[in-house]
Amino acid sequence: MSLFICPLCRGALQENARSYVCGQNHVFDIASEGYVNLLPVNRKHAKQPGDDRNMVRARNRFLSQDFYSPLRDALSARIAQTAPEAAAFLDCGCGEGYYSSGIVEALAAAGKAPRAAGIDISKSAVRLAAKRLKTVEFAVASCYHLPLMEESVDVLLNCFSPLALEEFRRVLKPGGVFYYVVPAPKHLWEMKETLYDAPYENPQVSPEYDGFARAETVSVTRRVLLPSQESISDLFTMTPYLWKTLRAGVERLKALRSLEVETSFDIHVYQKK
Numbered sequence: 325m326s327l328f329i330c331p332l333c334r335g336a337l338q339e340n341a342r343s344y345v346c347g348q349n350h351v352f353d354i355a356s357e358g359y360v361n362l363l364p365v366n367r368k369h370a371k372q373p374g375d376d377r378n379m380v381r382a383r384n385r386f387l388s389q390d391f392y393s394p395l396r397d398a399l400s401a402r403i404a405q406t407a408p409e410a411a412a413f414l415d416c417g418c419g420e421g422y423y424s425s426g427i428v429e430a431l432a433a434a435g436k437a438p439r440a441a442g443i444d445i446s447k448s449a450v451r452l453a454a455k456r457l458k459t460v461e462f463a464v465a466s467c468y469h470l471p472l473m474e475e476s477v478d479v480l481l482n483c484f485s486p487l488a489l490e491e492f493r494r495v496l497k498p499g500g501v502f503y504y505v506v507p508a509p510k511h512l513w514e515m516k517e518t519l520y521d522a523p524y525e526n527p528q529v530s531p532e533y534d535g536f537a538r539a540e541t542v543s544v545t546r547r548v549l550l551p552s553q554e555s556i557s558d559l560f561t562m563t564p565y566l567w568k569t570l571r572a573g574v575e576r577l578k579a580l581r582s583l584e585v586e587t588s589f590d591i592h593v594y595q596k597k
């Protein structure tokens with residue numbers, strides 16, 4: 325049985341070789357790469373919602389060089405250590421599956437047998453994730469309408485993705501754990517100094533959320549040397565600064581051949597009450 329449910333009638337989905345089918349015979353084809361599209365047409369607000377192919381490719385090139393591996397390792401180690409034996413794991417906003425792949429590997433190495441699923445609104449991203457990882461179910465879906473049953477998830481990861489708290493509360497089991505990854509105040513500081521005349525730090529947030537107990541915050545920091553204009557440009561393309569930078573700032577960044585930059589993340593860990 326799949327972790328996913330039918331987006332039309334909310335019934336359980338059975339996974340066959342080529343499709344997912346619910347009890348009411350709603351059929352969702354599995355693409356050749358191995359993912360399924362569970363985004364109902366009436367919730368698709370753009371032709372290709374989410375990150376477009378260029379952004380996805382840039383992010384995939386960047387992450388594949390492991391510049392963000394300390395974040396992946398920190399998440400993997402903690403989840404492998406604390407997740408239950410047959411944990412149901414959901415990567416909400418999974419992108420190309422970079423974090424999922426590390427976490428699923430670490431769980432297996434710890435002798436655990438997780439059921440893992442990832443969703444993202446971007447079809448380009450989900451396609452790459454499904455190609456990368458065959459042991460995880462991937463679907464194109466919205467985090468605001470998760471195709472998952474009430475109280476079905478033990479561990480939920482939300483890494484640089486929209487915070488859909490109501491849905492996270494609904495799908496997590498009582499006692500289930502929610503990892504919320506946000507940029508720390510100085511994340512990408514040197515890049516911002518290049519882009520902006522008066523850069524500002526990211527706000528330090530440690531919010532409390534209804535229905536969740538905050539367990540801890542884990543900080544991960546590493547200075548990274550981006551060795552080429554391509555790696556600098558790939559990083560820029562995967563940030564929101566892509567949309568918020570004047571031409572002069574972009575020109576300054578394009579003139580760089582290398583850039584040493586701080587990467588720093590806060591992993592907020594919550595437990596559902």
Ligand SMILES: [Zn+2]
Binds near residue numbers: 331332335347
């Ligand atoms: Zn159905």
